[in-house]
Amino acid sequence: MEAELEGLPEPAWPVGFRALPWEDRLARAHAEVLAAAFTGSPDVLLFPSLGSIEGALGLLRDLSLRPNFLPRSTWIVEGPEGPCGSVQGVEERARLGAIQNLGVAPRWREVGLGKALLLQALRGMWEAGLERASLEVSASNGQALRLYQGLGFKRSRVLYKAASFQPAGGGEGGAIP
Numbered sequence: 018m019e020a021e022l023e024g025l026p027e028p029a030w031p032v033g034f035r036a037l038p039w040e041d042r043l044a045r046a047h048a049e050v051l052a053a054a055f056t057g058s059p060d061v062l063l064f065p066s067l068g069s070i071e072g073a074l075g076l077l078r079d080l081s082l083r084p085n086f087l088p089r090s091t092w093i094v095e096g097p098e099g100p101c102g103s104v105q106g107v108e109e110r111a112r113l114g115a116i117q118n119l120g121v122a123p124r125w126r127e128v129g130l131g132k133a134l135l136l137q138a139l140r141g142m143w144e145a146g147l148e149r150a151s152l153e154v155s156a157s158n159g160q161a162l163r164l165y166q167g168l169g170f171k172r173s174r175v176l177y178k179a180a181s182f183q184p185a186g187g188g189e190g191g192a193i194p
């Protein structure tokens with residue numbers, strides 16, 4: 018999905034929550050939040066490393082070393098009980114940013130944190146001189162789709178990806194073509 022960055026509203030943080038910018042020392046906190054958020058999400062089938070803390074940590078470390086990493090589009094939310102939301106961004110190509118992973122821990126959903134986090138990351142892209150943002154989301158992820166569509170994201174491409182899964186009774190995993 019893609020959206021224009023110009024004219025987006027400022028992020029509105031619910032009382033008691035604040036966003037902290039990216040620092041290396043926060044990598045594990047980001048990873049813990051992402052693993053909590055993505056476990057059970059349809060998108061963990063597409064990005065299995067987000068389903069565990071160590072997997073998410075490896076992904077974050079790789080991302081933060083990439084030359085196109087956007088620290089100002091990478092934020093963690095701190096709430097009354099600690100970190101509870103995370104988002105990362107990269108510059109995909111000239112004037113186009115890409116949101117990487119947006120997740121809010123289940124206990125803190127539907128109070129506006131996902132929307133505020135996304136707007137914070139998009140504002141960072143705009144401040145970095147980018148004009149548009151893209152992201153990938155599973156077509157079955159209704160909550161995320163409503164959030165993105167509400168901020169003006171429109172479908173730009175449909176990708177078909179193989180997803181690995183673990184059958185309910187255990188045993189060998191397989192691939193959905």
Ligand SMILES: CC(C)(COP(=O)(O)OP(=O)(O)OC[C@H]1O[C@@H](n2cnc3c(N)ncnc32)[C@H](O)[C@@H]1OP(=O)(O)O)[C@@H](O)C(=O)NCCC(=O)NCCS
Nearest residue numbers: 054058119120121126127128129130131132160161163164
């Ligand atoms: C998607 C996700 C980040 C949304 O976070 P959130 O903090 O609950 O979202 P918000 O409270 O800011 O809600 C923002 C909008 O999303 C939509 N939304 C969120 N939860 C919803 C629900 N259960 N039912 C319907 N709409 C919902 C609404 O349109 C809402 O806008 P509104 O408040 O103007 O009505 C969160 O559900 C999540 O972490 N999911 C698991 C990880 C994931 O799938 N991430 C996206 C993959 S790219």
